[in-house]
Each structure stands twice: as C-alpha cells, then as structure tokens.
Amino acid sequence: MTWTIDESRVRPFLTAAERHDVPALLWNAPQPDRSFSGPEDTEVPDAGRPPQARKHFKDFKDGKDRKDGKDGKDGKEVKEMKEMKDVKDTKDGKDRKDTKDNKDTKDFKDGKDNFDGAMAPPGPAAVVRQAQEPPAVGSGGMQRFAAAAELPGDGPEEAAAALRASRINRLLRRRGVII
Amino acid sequence: MSSSEAPGGALSGLVVVADPEDPVAIEVRDFVRDSGREATILDVFDAAQLFSVTVDGPTAVVEPALPMFLRLPGPPLRRISFDAEFQLNECLAHLWAVAALTPAPVINRPEPGGLGTGVSASAALTELRAGVPGGSPEIFSSRPYGPPGEPTDGQGTQWWVQDLDAWTTRPWPELPDALAPSADSSGPYRARWSAPEPLFESVVVLGDRAWRSSPADLDHLGLEGRSTEIVARLGLQLSAVVWRLSPDLAQAWPVVVEPFPDVEQLRMVWLGLGPQLVKVLFP
Structure with a gap:
C-alpha cells in the first residue's frame, strides 16, 4: 500500500525564526538566582571577554608540573614510576568496569530517576559559580600560585596548612562550605 | 544562550x-x-x-x-x-x-537509563549510588533545621545549613538574615554535618585517570584511585570529586561529585588533563 504525505497539512511547531529564539526563551526567562555569594568576587567570567584577552587552560600553571597530578619535584625516573603507580592505582578493571554490580537498575530505569524532581542534578548552566579568581597575569600570577603551593610540607600540621593555603581550598571555601 | x-x-x-x-x-x-x-x-x-x-x-x-x-x-x-x-x-x-x-x-556518554547521571542533588543518595558507605545524615526542609542528634565519628562536629536558593551555607545555629526565612530567602534548605573549618581537596577524573588539584602530600589517602571508582559507578567519564579531609590528613570523605566541573577546577589540573582529553577524543 502506498502512503503519501500531504505536505500542505504538515506544519512545524515552530518556524525557523522561532526555533533560533528557543534557547533564549527557555533559559533567559526570569529564574531564581543560582550564583554563589561572595562579596569579594567581582570579576566577570571569562566567556564574556574577547578571545585574545581570555586566558586558556594551557596558560595556567599552579607553579609546578601537574602532568600526573603529583608533585613535580621528583626527577623523571621517579615521575615515570609514579605515573605507572597512578595507572595501577586508578585502573582496576575488574572492580571498576563491572559497574553493573554497583548499579541499582531501578535508579537508572528512566531519566526521571536520575533527576530527582525539583532537586534535579543541574547541568553546567545551573551550577553557576561566582566569578572565578582573577586569572594569572604573566609570571607574577604564576609566582603567586607557586608561593601558595610551595609551603613547607613536613608533618601533618604543616601539610594541612599547605592544603588550606592551596588554591583549590581557597576557591572551594570562597564558594561556601561544601556539605 | x-x-x-x-x-x-x-x-x-x-x-x-x-x-x-x-x-x-x-x-x-x-x-x-x-x-x-x-x-x-x-x-x-x-x-x-x-x-x-x-x-x-x-x-x-x-x-x-x-x-x-x-x-x-x-x-x-x-x-x-x-x-x-x-x-x-x-x-x-x-x-x-x-x-x-x-x-x-x-x-559524558549517556547511560542506558537516560541522559542524566547517577549524581543526585542529595549527597547521601549520590554516596549510596557510588557505593560509598556511612556518610553524614542529610536533611532537606522548607525551614532551617537543626541537627538530628549527635554526629558519629568522622562526620564532623558542626551542623551546616545550606540555602538552596541563595546557595549560601552557614553553621547552625548561626542564622543571619540571609538564611532566616523571609521574602527574599525562602529556602528550601539542606543540612549536613561537616567540620567547623573543613579542609578540601578536589580530584578531577577522566576515565581511569585522575589528578589532584593541590600540591599537598596526600598520596597515602589514594584519592585518585578512590575517585575513579566513585566516578565509574556513577556512570561518568569526566567529573570532579571534592573530598573533605580530617585535620590530621589521615582520613578523607567524598563530599560532592560534580558531573560538570567548572573552568576553575579544570584549569588546576589542565597540564595533565588537557593532553589526556585529546588522546581520549582522538585515539
């Protein structure tokens, strides 16, 4: 049996012009403010700055080599060993890949279970962070981060002090205590 | 947008x-x-x-x-x-x-169950899904709510209340105007135990690789390996796990899993993460 569509009866829900307005319609409507409070944060997010003024990931250094997420003070050999250790520690194919044993299939039955009603896990747009720390400006900024990172770490108290002074701690604490 | x-x-x-x-x-x-x-x-x-x-x-x-x-x-x-x-x-x-x-x-390939992840706005539920036992009790309420008894070992000694509308967190029973129910701040609220002055570490995970964000010597805690396991159980590929550490750095508890880490978190580990990301996307 042949089946034809009467094109004259097919109408899109939205015209092309309306479709391009949909993102603005959906996300720019008045919604509760989701930004973090922090009186000292007044920087405008990078996205609004012209490309040449933006700092890129590759321009940021925490004053040390973070290639393998470990302290870069060791030599190449030790670094390689550490990298192998990283892989060994983080790769446990049996325990990690077999996620079925750790999944409650009911939780993953449909998308609704993963979005807890009004308390939906937010996408990146909803988790709006307060303005970021001022980006590093040339070597001065890198030296500032290096100074914050290279506090003496001998003993748990000193190590805790170094952690508390680290950039990540300051960033997370500025957003409020995470619970 | x-x-x-x-x-x-x-x-x-x-x-x-x-x-x-x-x-x-x-x-x-x-x-x-x-x-x-x-x-x-x-x-x-x-x-x-x-x-x-x-x-x-x-x-x-x-x-x-x-x-x-x-x-x-x-x-x-x-x-x-x-x-x-x-x-x-x-x-x-x-x-x-x-x-x-x-x-x-x-x-962030979708799971069979949907586009969402195993991460919930409830940290307790996320911990359950991630197979991480014994976190702090968590209370969601329409008004600020005090602690439900005494904390157990490791949960911290301070009850914190978070305003989910203003996204501020204050120690109980301190409730400045921002948290007092008012026309401007009506909650809802979420509360949990933590330390009075908590220490945090963030671990960014990509697949089976992980990078800590701070230079502190925390190898003994194995945060990278623990983070990759948590992230895998939640069906994520790229995410950040925030850990709370005890003052003596002997213990660590996962506090939040962020399925969409922000640019500041990723920048701190970009020297390792960036090249690995390109390798994963273009094998």
Whole structure:
C-alpha cells in the first residue's frame, strides 16, 4: 500500500525564526538566582571577554608540573614510576568496569530517576559559580600560585596548612562550605 | 544562550554540545584547535539536527561519527513555553540516541537509563549510588533545621545549613538574615554535618585517570584511585570529586561529585588533563 504525505497539512511547531529564539526563551526567562555569594568576587567570567584577552587552560600553571597530578619535584625516573603507580592505582578493571554490580537498575530505569524532581542534578548552566579568581597575569600570577603551593610540607600540621593555603581550598571555601 | 556555531558545510573533528557561552566548552574547543584538530560548539538544537540515526536490521548507524563532548544544560527551572520545551525534549531524546550509539568517543556518554547521571542533588543518595558507605545524615526542609542528634565519628562536629536558593551555607545555629526565612530567602534548605573549618581537596577524573588539584602530600589517602571508582559507578567519564579531609590528613570523605566541573577546577589540573582529553577524543 502506498502512503503519501500531504505536505500542505504538515506544519512545524515552530518556524525557523522561532526555533533560533528557543534557547533564549527557555533559559533567559526570569529564574531564581543560582550564583554563589561572595562579596569579594567581582570579576566577570571569562566567556564574556574577547578571545585574545581570555586566558586558556594551557596558560595556567599552579607553579609546578601537574602532568600526573603529583608533585613535580621528583626527577623523571621517579615521575615515570609514579605515573605507572597512578595507572595501577586508578585502573582496576575488574572492580571498576563491572559497574553493573554497583548499579541499582531501578535508579537508572528512566531519566526521571536520575533527576530527582525539583532537586534535579543541574547541568553546567545551573551550577553557576561566582566569578572565578582573577586569572594569572604573566609570571607574577604564576609566582603567586607557586608561593601558595610551595609551603613547607613536613608533618601533618604543616601539610594541612599547605592544603588550606592551596588554591583549590581557597576557591572551594570562597564558594561556601561544601556539605 | 547565544546561537551556536551552526556549521554551513560538512563537519569533522570534535563536537562540543553545550551552551556556546560555557567557559569550559570554549576552552576545550580552543585547546583542541590548538592541538591541530577541528572543534566546534553546538547548542542542543543544532547538534540534534547535525546527526542522523539509521536503523538497518539489527544495527543502528550514526552519521556522522564524530567525537563528542556533552555538557548538556539542566532543564529550565520554570516552564515558559510548552512548544519550546517539547522541542528541547525532542532534541535531547535524539542526542541521547546519537551519543549512546555512536562508535566515536563521547565524553559524558549517556547511560542506558537516560541522559542524566547517577549524581543526585542529595549527597547521601549520590554516596549510596557510588557505593560509598556511612556518610553524614542529610536533611532537606522548607525551614532551617537543626541537627538530628549527635554526629558519629568522622562526620564532623558542626551542623551546616545550606540555602538552596541563595546557595549560601552557614553553621547552625548561626542564622543571619540571609538564611532566616523571609521574602527574599525562602529556602528550601539542606543540612549536613561537616567540620567547623573543613579542609578540601578536589580530584578531577577522566576515565581511569585522575589528578589532584593541590600540591599537598596526600598520596597515602589514594584519592585518585578512590575517585575513579566513585566516578565509574556513577556512570561518568569526566567529573570532579571534592573530598573533605580530617585535620590530621589521615582520613578523607567524598563530599560532592560534580558531573560538570567548572573552568576553575579544570584549569588546576589542565597540564595533565588537557593532553589526556585529546588522546581520549582522538585515539
């Protein structure tokens, strides 16, 4: 049996012009403010700055080599060993890949279970962070981060002090205590 | 949300499906381009129109088969237009199929259960799904709520109350105006135990690789390995796990799993993460 569509009866829900307005319609409507409070944060997010003024990931250094997420003070050999250790520690194919044993299939039955009603896990747009720390400006900024990172770490108290002074701690604490 | 870089011709390279203003999407696109590959950012609507899924017998073919990086926006908090929301859901459904079926690498590939992840707004529920036992009790309420008894060992000694509207956190029973129920701040609230002056560490995970953000000597805690296990159980590929550490750095507890780490968190580990991200997307 042949089946034809009467094109004259097919109408899109939205015209092309309306479709391009949909993102603005959906996300720019008045919604509760989701930004973090922090009186000292007044920087405008990078996205609004012209490309040449933006700092890129590759321009940021925490004053040390973070290639393998470990302290870069060791030599190449030790670094390689550490990298192998990283892989060994983080790769446990049996325990990690077999996620079925750790999944409650009911939780993953449909998308609704993963979005807890009004308390939906937010996408990146909803988790709006307060303005970021001022980006590093040339070597001065890198030296500032290096100074914050290279506090003496001998003993748990000193190590805790170094952690508390680290950039990540300051960033997370500025957003409020995470619970 | 501005319009995305809707392509005029055939695409190759990485497709980042995100809000075109998303700083992470912009940085990833630029980094991939700097490494000599092509990359573009498309919003949900343009990305959905780019791909087609053809079912041929027992197989489904996705065209074009391009590496993807999904940073899909959360649903709008309020429904403004039924038609617009319908179109959004149609596009998301199509992208779900595309990202799930494509043989190309996908960061944040959807799980069979949906586009969402195992991460919940409830930390306690997330811990349960991640197989992490024994976290602090957690209370969601319409008004600030005090602690339900005494904390157990390791939970911390301070009860913190978070205003989920203003996104501020205060120690109980301190309730400044920002947290006192008022016309400007009506909650809801979420409360949990933590330390009076908590110490945090963030671990960014990509697949089976992980990078800590601070230079402190915390190797003995094995945070990288623990983070990759948690993230894998939650069905994520790229995420950040925030840990709370005891004052003597002898113990650590996962506090929150962020399925969409922000640009500041990723910058701190970018020297390791960036090249690995390119390797994963372009094997």
